[in-house]
Amino acid sequence: MTNPGSAHVEVSGLTMAYGGFVVQRDLDFTIGRGDIFVIMGGSGCGKSTLLRHLVGLQQPAAGDIRYSGTSFLQASPEQRAHLLQRFGVMYQQGALWSSMTLAENVALALEQYTSLSPAEIRELASFKLALVGLAGFEDYYPSEISGGMQKRAGLARAMALDPEILFFDEPSAGLDPISSRRLDELIVELRESLGATIVIVTHELPSIFTIGTNGIFMDAERRTIVASGNPRQLRTECEDPKVREFLTRGEQS
């Protein structure tokens, strides 16, 4: 079940809407196990909305999403809870629970889903924070650290249960170029060491090309996927002028 390359997430005929306003329709794609899958597209085309569908926060207007063959929609509450435990989600602004310290943020899921002792949980939380460069900040509250640190702490929390699949919404937005490169390296490292599948929404061309192994490009006007595949190949081979313009920052004549 864990052989690389097999389908991890299959999306079929997905239509996303807010009330009567259709954001995207008829999305079909497959995320392979171990992929770093990049969701691309201009602002407002529905990337965050797609991510919210993928993690089960929003219901599709039509279509289905299956994880290793299990449909999230048709799953029983127990199955759903089981699926959720294997997800790690890093939100755009970190979304740390503001009434808890960083260590408590990371520890909450560990307390819920494991039978480790409090001392072990504390150590594990410290370890996860150290992985993202926040050793020593265990007892800080989210409001006491900078935005970039909040994002990294959010990543530590997303990794708490060694998830099989990690979702990122614009991880490098608002970070300086060096921090954003470190984050890229961290993401690649996570995939290598945990064997996790990574799904990432990003605008950052450098990270799209350095880490992306597969991806889709959505368009706000046509309201569907206009290209899919490895971003580096898309840059040179894609026939759609809009996609090429995006991937070359419109600098190609």
Added chain:
Amino acid sequence: MTAAECLLEVATGNDGELILRLRGDWTVSRTLPPSEPLRPAIAGARSLRFDDSTLLAWDSLLIVFLRRVMALAHSHEVPVDVHGLPQGAQRLLALSRAVPERAGAQRTDGRAAWLARLGASVIVVGEGLRALLSFIGEIALAVGRLLRGQARFRRADFLLILQQCGAQALPIVSLISFLVGMILAYVGAVQLKQFGAQIFVADLVGLGMAREMGAMMTAIIMAGRTGAAFAAQLGTMTVGEEIDALRTSGFSPMDFLVLPRMLALVLMVPLLCLYADLLGILGGAVVAITSFDISFSQYHDQTLAALDLRQFGLGLIKAAVFGVLVAIAGCLRGMQCGRSAAAVGDAATSAVVTGIVWIIVADALLTILYDMLGW
């Protein structure tokens, strides 16, 4: 420079060509000439061009005017030649048209007919009711999980909420209930004195506080203080995606956030209410003793004769119900909060209004119910 007005001269050239000559100072400190009177001239023209040779100064105001004129020309399919405009203005015009308006992005419901607006507001009310019902249903499920010992929330959170909505509310509850007791005593004693029956002010204050005002005033204070705080807390958590993060970590926000808040109020509002009853009676006693020649022991005996535990019990039942209502109103508005800072403010306001309305309605219903049961 003299105060050059922004002036428009309309001239007609060869072949039905319309020339708009811009004169003077077209900056935002001026008033634009109306563009609508140009409609007949534009409609009758075969082409349109501009002449800026007498234009002294311009800024975005000129562009606004040009866009109006060009919209008019467009609607009558009159070709427009922009070469007679300043270079910068030409470029700004081109830039403002570079990205065409997104089809369907304009909100057009502002001018809907009143019947449509009425229908829309009925739908909104209907949706609000459905959201309320489903919220209450979810709370019921969460309470079920709590009773089976499956609900998960942090003890530390619960204790903190208990402290915030219990002990920290004591000063304001003391002040308000003491004053309400005094007011009741004054209002009653002035009337009763006419019959020489001012001793019955003790009955009035005692029954009034224990059965009614203790619970009601405490609940209203809690709606303003704690209900609003709940809505703001949960609203801020919604805006910061903290609630989404709870969901994707497999925690139910109902169990984790709503249950401890509701439990805290169900415990604390009756306790505060009992405290308010006693302080209100004390306030009444102070007025009776200082202004109406009643001795403390008279007041004390009369109060004991008028009240029994049942009266307090009836007030406490009300207080517990009000506690649930304040918690539901606060949490509901917080969880329904939109995703902006302004939405958090709206949620807090709406939580207070909703809470107070529910309290008064529930109070009326309970009072009628007590009466029917002969309590």
